[in-house]
């Protein structure tokens with residue numbers, strides 16, 4: 081059925097902030113349906129990497145492919161291969177993103193938040209968009225909140241709306257940047273549950289997280305990122321029970337001590 | 340809340356009833372006219388068919404009070420050249436001195452400052468019309484200016500920046516002169532030619548249009564800074580979320596950023612409105628008369644300092660009314676908070 085090898089692939093992705101090199105030649109290939117968790121110390125470049133995939137940051141150099149099709153190729157801070165705007169837009173819509181701080185639109189109701197992009201970007205008729213939005217909100221357990229404004233919701237509920245909002249564009253890849261870090265501990269579970277359901281449903285996911293339990297349970301692959309490189313990667317068992325790299329060992333130790 | 344609204348409604352109904360009753364009981368114009376001294380009556384009768392009149396009759400009806408003045412070029416038996424009467428609740432009082440004199444002045448001054456019995460390009464009507472239209476047009480222009488100034492296109496950004504710098508950096512009065520005198524001079528037209536009304540009417544209309552253009556262009560520059568600050572105060576995450584969903588720059592602005600920033604613009608725009616309300620007096624320079632100009636004329640012509648009482652009250656009422664409206668809009672836009 082699928083006529084591509086990797087749903088998302090990066091080759092030699094580098095990112096500088098001025099003199100600071102935050103990402104160093106990152107190569108990553110992800111297969112359809114794979115759940116990749118990225119862990120690592122603060123400042124490692126995890127967020128920057130996710131944001132680069134979604135082009136919220138302009139990479140310095142490197143290539144990004146979606147479904148084996150080139151999305152972006154830059155060298156020395158310049159785009160070297162032009163992609164037609166239509167293809168670019170279509171490929172970008174394959175990715176949905178969930179942010180640490182939810183970033184819901186406060187002036188729109190829950191339903192309007194979820195409907196906004198389908199109606200305006202994909203020109204889905206309002207009736208249909210509403211129906212689909214309600215189905216998604218039902219899936220994340222918030223059908224009763226459709227007419228509330230985000231400020232009336234708890235953090236966990238807001239993050240679930242944010243997930244539904246991203247899903248409304250029917251992306252094939254979901255990027256999560258520390259989706260539970262801004263939540264009170266008792267609200268973390270409900271968001272992780274939604275993400276687990278999503279993973280079980282076959283969604284391709286790249287998740288930056290500090291929830292080691294989630295990574296262990298759900299991830300197909302865990303990456304340890306440090307100082308702008310992927311220091312180590314492997315199955316959760318390999319990484320958590322038998323780490324090879326010193327940086328992985330010291331990071332896991334610090335996390336375990338913290339808990 | 341409920342109780343307060345009820346009390347307010349009852350108070351308003353009572354005021355309206357009292358107002359209507361007093362207005363109905365007000366002496367008629369004929370009664371007012373018949374109250375003057377016999378000499379003046381005789382003179383008015385004598386001059387009935389003549390074109391050169393030595394008696395000027397002023398009759399103002401304001402709400403539930405009437406004002407009637409007879410000024411003569413010669414002095415009457417008491418040595419006065421003016422007789423003033425006020426009519427209130429079925430009676431006519433001579434306003435030679437005391438409270439009646441004070442009331443008569445207030446009524447006459449207020450009547451003139453409000454621009455009663457004149458066209459819309461006069462007095463409070465002019466002030467309110469010019470200020471409201473200026474804020475509306477200036478605000479709409481300012482959105483484009485602000486978006487231009489924060490645009491990534493350097494040329495557009497510089498152009499908009501230069502516009503804002505120019506209009507904020509030069510006096511409004513000179514901008515008004517440029518629009519009213521210099522531009523028609525250079526392009527060879529007159530503002531009044533734009534209208535096919537009788538000459539004096541057309542002059543007023545032309546001057547008003549020129550003032551509206553100058554004020555709007557000026558206000559756009561000030562509002563642009565307000566709009567820009569409000570847009571830039573919106574959390575960056577909003578822009579990122581919208582872009583991650585595939586919204587274009589324009590859609591992000593229209594659907595996400597501007598709707599949220601409008602609420603933050605309301606208080607400073609209200610301030611700008613009040614500034615323009617006061618600046619509207621500059622139109623005296625192109626021979627339009629707003630509240631301030633009229634009160635200044637009354638003061639210099641009649642040496643009456645009382646004129647500032649109704650002037651201040653009128654300004655405060657206008658300011659209070661519009662502040663109330665702006666607050667209501669702000670409340671309405673903050674439902675989601």
Ligand SMILES: Nc1ncnc2c1ncn2[C@@H]1O[C@H](COP(=O)(O)OP(=O)(O)OP(=O)(O)O)[C@@H](O)[C@H]1O
Pocket residue numbers: 097102120121122123124125126127128129
């Ligand atoms: N816009 C920016 N300008 C300059 N430096 C930046 C910018 N964004 C991030 N950085 C720097 O890049 C480095 C990596 O940041 P990044 O946010 O990707 O780290 P992270 O791995 O996500 O860390 P955390 O776990 O704290 O979220 C940090 O040193 C950070 O200070």
Ligand SMILES: [Mg+2]
Pocket residue numbers: 126127128258
């Ligand atoms: Mg981060």
